[in-house]
Amino acid sequence: KAGVTQTPRYLIKTRGQQVTLSCSPISGHRSVSWYQQTPGQGLQFLFEYFSETQRNKGNFPGRFSGRQFSNSRSEMNVSTLELGDSALYLCASSSHGQGEAGELFFGEGSRLTVL
Amino acid sequence: ELKVEQNPLFLSMQEGKNYTIYCNYSTTSDRLYWYRQDPGKSLESLFVLLSNGAVKQEGRLMASLDTKARLSTLHITAAVHDLSATYFCAVDATSGTYKYIFGTGTRLKVLA
Numbered sequence: 001k002a003g004v005t006q007t008p009r010y011l012i013k014t015r016g017q018q019v020t021l022s023c024s025p026i027s028g029h030r031s032v033s034w035y036q037q038t039p040g041q042g043l044q045f046l047f048e049y050f051s052e053t054q055r056n057k058g059n060f061p062g063r064f065s066g067r068q069f070s071n072s073r074s075e076m077n078v079s080t081l082e083l084g085d086s087a088l089y090l091c092a093s094s095s096h097g098q099g100e101a102g103e104l105f106f107g108e109g110s111r112l113t114v115l
Numbered sequence: 116e117l118k119v120e121q122n123p124l125f126l127s128m129q130e131g132k133n134y135t136i137y138c139n140y141s142t143t144s145d146r147l148y149w150y151r152q153d154p155g156k157s158l159e160s161l162f163v164l165l166s167n168g169a170v171k172q173e174g175r176l177m178a179s180l181d182t183k184a185r186l187s188t189l190h191i192t193a194a195v196h197d198l199s200a201t202y203f204c205a206v207d208a209t210s211g212t213y214k215y216i217f218g219t220g221t222r223l224k225v226l227a
Contacts, residue, residue, distance in 0.1 A: 031213060033213065033214075033215070035217075042217060042218075042219050042220060043203065043205075043217035043220075044217075045208075045214050045215060045216065048213050048214060050213075055212070055213065056208075056212055056213060056214040058214070090157060090158065092158075094213070102146060102148075102163075102207065102213060103148065103160050103163050104148070104150075104158075104160065104205075104215065105160065106150075106157045106158040106159075107157060108156070108157045109157050
């Protein structure tokens with residue numbers, strides 16, 4: 001069974017631009033979460049979607065947004081990029097059904113560099 | 116605010132030695148997860164601990180959970196070079212929210 005797929009893997013943007021990252025979860029998984037990983041802050045929760053609804057959101061400014069489509073694929077968008085947004089953005093999927101363990105399965109990540 | 120603390124942050128050990136990584140958390144969650152990350156790679160799930168007293172073992176790694184003490188341990192037995200990686204523990208911010216808070220990570224280097 002295919003794993004979590006994230007695109008693009010690498011991208012370089014300049015300050016003020018915006019970026020859209022895509023995530024395709026494991027087939028059958030309806031929950032998609034996004035995390036930001038930086039050397040200074042570690043792994044930080046951005047948001048989680050389930051059946052096209054955002055269920056939880058982390059402490060990030062409104063420039064960070066996301067959505068989930070009916071096929072469970074998800075996108076996240078960062079507008080007005082800042083240098084501090086340079087990070088590895090990780091997407092994770094989970095089945096999160098009743099009685100499930102809640103284990104997250106991560107994609108390879110999208111490494112964003114803001115110049 | 117939920118805090119998840121790991122120690123040590125860095126661990127350099129000789130092959131063949133034993134060591135334990137500790138994960139303390141400040142919520143009442145009864146679920147805890149351990150992940151491994153190799154340099155430049157994504158996170159790989161190692162263990163899912165779902166109740167107090169849970170113990171899981173895979174090869175040279177063994178994880179346990181004490182929800183009363185809000186403590187999980189990852190024990191490494193007879194370390195080998197291939198175990199060199201960064202290890203993270205993670206906890207559900209509030210039970211059932213699916214908002215996971217990760218520890219700071221423990222960077223393990225096993226020296227031959």
